[in-house]
Amino acid sequence: MADNSAELLERARTGDVDAFAELFEGLRSTLFSVACRLVGPVDADDVVMETYLKAWQAIPRFGARSSLRTWLYRIAHNCALDYVRSRKRRKEHTLLSDEEKSRMEQLPDERADRPDEVAERAELVLEVRNALTKLSHNHAVVLQLRYTDGLSYAEIAAATGVSPGTVMSRLFNAKRKLSTILERK
Amino acid sequence: MKVSDNKLDQALARQKPGVEPRPADEFWADFKARARLRTQDAPARPRQALAWVTPLACAAALVLAVGVYMLSPPRDINGDVIKSVEVVASHSAVFIMEDKESKSAIVWIVDMETDPGNGGDT
Numbered sequence: 001m002a003d004n005s006a007e008l009l010e011r012a013r014t015g016d017v018d019a020f021a022e023l024f025e026g027l028r029s030t031l032f033s034v035a036c037r038l039v040g041p042v043d044a045d046d047v048v049m050e051t052y053l054k055a056w057q058a059i060p061r062f063g064a065r066s067s068l069r070t071w072l073y074r075i076a077h078n079c080a081l082d083y084v085r086s087r088k089r090r091k092e093h094t095l096l097s098d099e100e101k102s103r104m105e106q107l108p109d110e111r112a113d114r115p116d117e118v119a120e121r122a123e124l125v126l127e128v129r130n131a132l133t134k135l136s137h138n139h140a141v142v143l144q145l146r147y148t149d150g151l152s153y154a155e156i157a158a159a160t161g162v163s164p165g166t167v168m169s170r171l172f173n174a175k176r177k178l179s180t181i182l183e184r185k
Numbered sequence: 186m187k188v189s190d191n192k193l194d195q196a197l198a199r200q201k202p203g204v205e206p207r208p209a210d211e212f213w214a215d216f217k218a219r220a221r222l223r224t225q226d227a228p229a230r231p232r233q234a235l236a237w238v239t240p241l242a243c244a245a246a247l248v249l250a251v252g253v254y255m256l257s258p259p260r261d262i263n264g265d266v267i268k269s270v271e272v273v274a275s276h277s278a279v280f281i282m283e284d285k286e287s288k289s290a291i292v293w294i295v296d297m298e299t300d301p302g303n304g305g306d307t
Binding site for chain 1: 186187188192193194195196197198199200201202203204205206207209212213215216217219220223224225226227228229
């Protein structure tokens, strides 16, 4: 979020679309990632666009009762729901498809000097990726929003449409199940 | 495979989607074209403009409560109940009768001893 966000917000409220773009560009990457969790990567761009358009319409009424990020994730959640309902095609798991999984990036760990450690870490990333597919959708999403996308509990609650308490409970259970799955290997 | 919490967190942090968002220029050009077709909502009314509403509502509620109290009929005697009567002088029986019509209670003490020459027996 830009340092001059208060000024940008005021300008965006009065119809300055450039100010709006500047204000929200910093969140776009994370929002895209969140949308990927909610509706899958193929439709994520559409959800992000609709989220920003709805935010553009509603920003004059933004009351600052929550942070802009949380507010935006709440809109994203509603857009994702609308999207899913309108398409009626949410039979498949919204986690990544095999093709997308193959494109998952495996960033090198700058702190790792030894090749065996790098290999071990890469293997664990793959194991965790497979284990995530064995979790329920809600558990997998909440884990990724928290640990991969770095959202706060309040932001996850807004993005998933549940209370922060439920988020904490889901995180706890999801991580426990993930560990159990990994231990069985 | 036993995995420490720390390693698990790191592995989760690396589960990025394989797709990237569109380039910023392209995305925002598209956004601006679409935003032109949508009207922004009217701004929310500032809270200061409604600041007088709460005290006014409280005052109105207070006036209403006082009015209801003042205009309500006096409390019915049936609301007060005589639970016991202590008669110091000797007597044979005590009857308590409540008359709803006159909203009064009658206490009848039978055979109560009174001073000689007073004459009455109740």
